[in-house]
Amino acid sequence: MALQIIRKVMGKLPLRVVEIQSRKYSLYQPDYLEAMKPKIPLSPVVNVQIKGYVYPILENYQRLIDTIATNMDIDIDASYGIPAKKLKIDKYKSFSAVTECEYILNLYERNIQISNLPFMRLPIFIRLLEAAIPEGVTLKIEVWDPDREEMKYIPDKELLDLKGELETMARK
Numbered sequence: 001m002a003l004q005i006i007r008k009v010m011g012k013l014p015l016r017v018v019e020i021q022s023r024k025y026s027l028y029q030p031d032y033l034e035a036m037k038p039k040i041p042l043s044p045v046v047n048v049q050i051k052g053y054v055y056p057i058l059e060n061y062q063r064l065i066d067t068i069a070t071n072m073d074i075d076i077d078a079s080y081g082i083p084a085k086k087l088k089i090d091k092y093k094s095f096s097a098v099t100e101c102e103y104i105l106n107l108y109e110r111n112i113q114i115s116n117l118p119f120m121r122l123p124i125f126i127r128l129l130e131a132a133i134p135e136g137v138t139l140k141i142e143v144w145d146p147d148r149e150e151m152k153y154i155p156d157k158e159l160l161d162l163k164g165e166l167e168t169m170a171r172k
Contacts, residue, residue: 040118045077045144048112048129052137055108061134062110068128075116082109082151113144 048065052058062079069076089103117125126141133139 040120042115043117043119043122046114046117046122047142047144047148048114049109049140049142050112050137051107051109051140052134053105053107054136055106057134058108058110058137061132061137062112064132065112065129068125068132069112069114072121072125074114074121074125077113077115079110079112082111084108111148 050058050061050065052061066076066079084106087105087107089105090099091101091103092098093100129139129141
């Protein structure tokens with residue numbers, strides 16, 4: 001009985017609506033979509049991290065990394081610096097707890113995010129970076145982690161103080 005009702009309704013509908021509902025779609029994909037895919041697999045987004053105590057040397061090395069990547073047709077997504085970390089080093093007199101002198105060092109850090117890097121170029125790129133590394137600079141290459149994105153922002157001291165005051169007021 002339900003089938004008879006459906007046939008009566010379908011008979012009253014315009015012919016175009018019936019054709020659209022009965023049309024079948026295929027999964028045909030043109031050949032040029034397959035041709036656009038890279039034949040060599042791409043590595044995931046890579047983070048090149050460099051650290052050093054001398055700012056101009058670190059900046060020149062970062063410029064060299066950018067030049068190497070540009071010449072190898074490697075895409076650089078982002079390049080940013082992290083605020084410097086201050087390290088305090090105390091030198092003690094021998095066999096005592098008295099400080100002889102005190103050093104304050106700044107540790108600078110730069111991060112470069114690289115994407116669309118073919119796996120065949122990755123070892124060559126890493127070897128070039130290792131060969132050109134200056135003295136006193138450390139190089140670390142790893143898969144990019146989105147959680148590291150927040151490290152480049154400097155926290156606002158006044159905002160943190162106000163949040164602390166609000167928390168103390170809420171407790172009271």
